[in-house]
Amino acid sequence: CYWIYWEVGKELERSGSPDPLYARWIGTYAAQEFGDVVRAVIDATDRVAGRLSPAERAAMTRHFVATSRYEWMFWEMGHRREAWPV
Template structure:
């Protein structure tokens, strides 16, 4: 069994916790309070700006042309999503450019982006791309899970369609292939480190949804 299939099955309890989180249940039902989604989309914008940088670093470190192309394209798409989807939602939910610029990353957002940046700066390429993958894969699973049960009309339909789109699934599959190829050539120690990076990033995914639902702020 390849690396991605194995680790995906191992984190099944965490994936179930994500899919059953009230943030996503209410988003699917269209009942998520607008102020909660506003908090989420501002934090997601801050996250994507940093995630794009991490993808660009992965492209620079990739040993193959396929990796360089995939991660450089991913960095471009992350910026495009931030600009297009978020700007549309900013307008829909009353977030001004000034509000977005003055927003501070929450502990969950800062922790997640800092963790990915630390992988890019101090750990192996294999660990880095294992840590990058959950953002793709978790969102793809969330989009596919929500889409068939989403209420219609739904104020969050554009968000749902973005992450349930076949093109996003294809991008997820390509990153999985790169991670599997790297794991196949890695030592047992590196594969163990990849497992840790993937698992930690997936944990941060749950924390991100949960922090948005609670509209997390810094305690002091």
Template sequence: MSLTDELWAAIEPVYDEILAHPFLAGLTDGTLPRQAFRHFVVQDSHYLRDYARALAVCAAKAPGEAEVRAFADDAVGAIAAEQGMHAEFLTAFGDTAEQAAAEPVMPTTRAYTSYLLATVYGGSFAEAVAAVLPCYWIYARVGERLLAASSPEPLYAKWIATYGDEQFQAVVRRVLDLTDRLGEEISPAERRRMVEHFTTTSKYEWMFWDAAWRGETWPV
């Protein structure tokens, strides 16, 4: 079994729960409350700043020049997404990027990024790749799945199109190819750690959408 097959098998129940979540159902039929989408965008802006740092660490740990360039480019792309697409979404809500940046980082966002950064800094290159992979792969699968239906709400349709786009899909295929190459080189113990990190951050992906749906705040 290839490593990517093993990884996906480990999180297939999580992915099924993601597809069934009312946040995504509301995206496609246009019924998602705009406040839930705003919560998502603001928290995603916070998340992407730390995700870019995680990708930069992947670049620093990468063994080959091609991988260094690829992850460095993806880190820049994460910042560009935060500054571009999110700014456009926030403008639709009458907000600015500066206002969003001043809003608190909510519990799920903090937990996810803390785990992500701890793993990429403390683990091997392979473990770092496993930790950042769900944000590539699950978004690509979700975008691909939702693209045909799109959404009657233009903001939601734009979000779906971004992740269903072939350019993004090609980036994800590149990371999946790298993951399978790593699977041929690493020890069984490191492979188990990759599965653990991949599974954990996949669960955080579900939690991230759920937090937006619930309008999560700090309880105290």
């Protein structure tokens, strides 16, 4: 989640936003400080992965791919402006 939000923030920052609230949201996730936190989480995850067995690393990879897919689906839903019956 951290990593994806950082990548999205950096991408959205390129085009900016005239809406001050949205621009602030973009700035939060594109900020160097947020990127530093993301890098620290990635580094910690890599350190943990380095101590795992091959089977545990494979499970970790499967979970990473699955959660990344869910994040993509979340962003795609917004992009397509899907409406959910509530």
